[in-house]
Amino acid sequence: MASALTDKLSRLVKEMRGQARITEANVQDMLREVRMALLEADVALPVVRDFIARVKEKALGQEVLGSLKPGQTLVSIVNRELAATMGEGISDINLAAQPPAIILMAGLQGAGKTTTTAKLAKHLIEKRKKKVLTVSGDVYRPAAIEQLKTVTKQAGAEWFPSTPDQKPLEIARAALDYAKKHYFDVLLVDTAGRLAIDEALMKEIKDLHGALNPVETLFVVDAMQGQDAINTAKAFKEALPLTGIVLTKLDGDSRGGAALSVRQVTGAPIKFAGVSEKIDGLEVFDAERHAGRILGMGDIVALVEQVTAGVDMEAAQKLAAKVKSGDGFDLNDFLSQIQQMKQMGGLSSLMDKLPSQLTAKAGAVDMDKAEKDIKRKEGIIQSMTPLERRKPDLIKATRKKRIAAGAGVHVQEVNRLLKEFEQMQGMMKKMKGGGLMKMMKRMGGMKGLGGGGMPKMPF
Numbered sequence: 001m002a003s004a005l006t007d008k009l010s011r012l013v014k015e016m017r018g019q020a021r022i023t024e025a026n027v028q029d030m031l032r033e034v035r036m037a038l039l040e041a042d043v044a045l046p047v048v049r050d051f052i053a054r055v056k057e058k059a060l061g062q063e064v065l066g067s068l069k070p071g072q073t074l075v076s077i078v079n080r081e082l083a084a085t086m087g088e089g090i091s092d093i094n095l096a097a098q099p100p101a102i103i104l105m106a107g108l109q110g111a112g113k114t115t116t117t118a119k120l121a122k123h124l125i126e127k128r129k130k131k132v133l134t135v136s137g138d139v140y141r142p143a144a145i146e147q148l149k150t151v152t153k154q155a156g157a158e159w160f161p162s163t164p165d166q167k168p169l170e171i172a173r174a175a176l177d178y179a180k181k182h183y184f185d186v187l188l189v190d191t192a193g194r195l196a197i198d199e200a201l202m203k204e205i206k207d208l209h210g211a212l213n214p215v216e217t218l219f220v221v222d223a224m225q226g227q228d229a230i231n232t233a234k235a236f237k238e239a240l241p242l243t244g245i246v247l248t249k250l251d252g253d254s255r256g257g258a259a260l261s262v263r264q265v266t267g268a269p270i271k272f273a274g275v276s277e278k279i280d281g282l283e284v285f286d287a288e289r290h291a292g293r294i295l296g297m298g299d300i301v302a303l304v305e306q307v308t309a310g311v312d313m314e315a316a317q318k319l320a321a322k323v324k325s326g327d328g329f330d331l332n333d334f335l336s337q338i339q340q341m342k343q344m345g346g347l348s349s350l351m352d353k354l355p356s357q358l359t360a361k362a363g364a365v366d367m368d369k370a371e372k373d374i375k376r377k378e379g380i381i382q383s384m385t386p387l388e389r390r391k392p393d394l395i396k397a398t399r400k401k402r403i404a405a406g407a408g409v410h411v412q413e414v415n416r417l418l419k420e421f422e423q424m425q426g427m428m429k430k431m432k433g434g435g436l437m438k439m440m441k442r443m444g445g446m447k448g449l450g451g452g453g454m455p456k457m458p459f
Helices: 003-017 024-040 045-059 070-086 113-127 142-155 168-181 199-212 227-239 257-266 287-294 300-310 313-325 331-343 346-351 356-361 367-382 386-390 397-407 411-430 435-444
Strands: 101-106 132-136 158-160 186-190 216-222 244-248 270-274 282-284
Touching (some): 024 045, 024 070, 045 257, 070 257, 101 113, 101 199, 113 132, 113 216, 113 244, 113 270, 113 282, 132 142, 142 158, 158 168, 168 199, 199 227, 216 227, 216 257, 227 257, 331 367, 331 386, 367 397, 367 411, 397 411
Parallel strands (some): 101 186, 101 216, 132 186, 216 244
């Protein structure tokens, strides 16, 4: 996410922190670098000018010049102004209306509007405990209605049927009537998009807005569009009273310009960010935390939330009790650890939220290769019989060949997995009883992440 901008700004952050004295000359040098980084990241020029002016004014004020740690103070100013550019704090969805609260989804074709509608439905069901109905008013794209039906089912919401021969206004009114009669809390209306802005699209969505009077009108914009995303957002803002923005494909955006520009250009707050293709890959947008990520400071709060949501606490407690009692750690437990990792969103998703100093140490690790390695390990264990998983000692040459053939790998891969399992099994044995405290004391003297003969983990 915004990797190119993060790399440049995190290097600048290091340099700024090292400054013993802040002068007008080195502030100018720093601002020149920041300006270039923002422009290369596709941030809109008026936004860059405004941002640089605000930072310069504060950087040359008494706040920095009189500070005992001017470099760190300068970093905090940049961080604060980045957050202010994207809209301070959190702006959650507004459902303060007579049920059903209507949310109108607007945007161009290909921005991820239909998938975002389902993701938002899942968010409202799980986080706000609402009963949600979705409907598609996109009668021009034959697959759109079926696509919404499929993703709505995945989200656990209810879908209202519509057909391409109906008028969007007719569909919306019928869905609203159904939502009222069946006591739905929220009605999500997915609208048609075009490849570019045209009069027909704008008239249709204005008519829908007028008839439905939605409590929220969300503009869904593809973060990877760069400058074009800003122009599109501006046009929609002029046509509709937008109440919020959803940035999609933020995980694939290496530049980050849209996230920094769209709030200031439209005046509408960024409410959500699409951070993965999965149905639960929608985050409430927090400007301060996102600013921290852009500056390479990471987002430890989001990391903790992601891990907590992904961990099966019951399974973790069972494993802890098993280890404590001295019962054997088997390949089923090993598989469970691998699957927990996948539920947390995988390695790359976790690494994205770590501070740049830590990710730099793991810079040599090929994340795609590591993710594939996790899947390969899972496939190998799943090719074993239940007895082999419980008693790995049974796995000799002929069984290894069968397992390798079943998983589509070489026998060496099976051997490697068994060796890693043995290392982890040995570590678990040391944790039995009071062994864990002794082990932690020994590890306390290690320097760095890989010292002292620590056994290799499965991920």
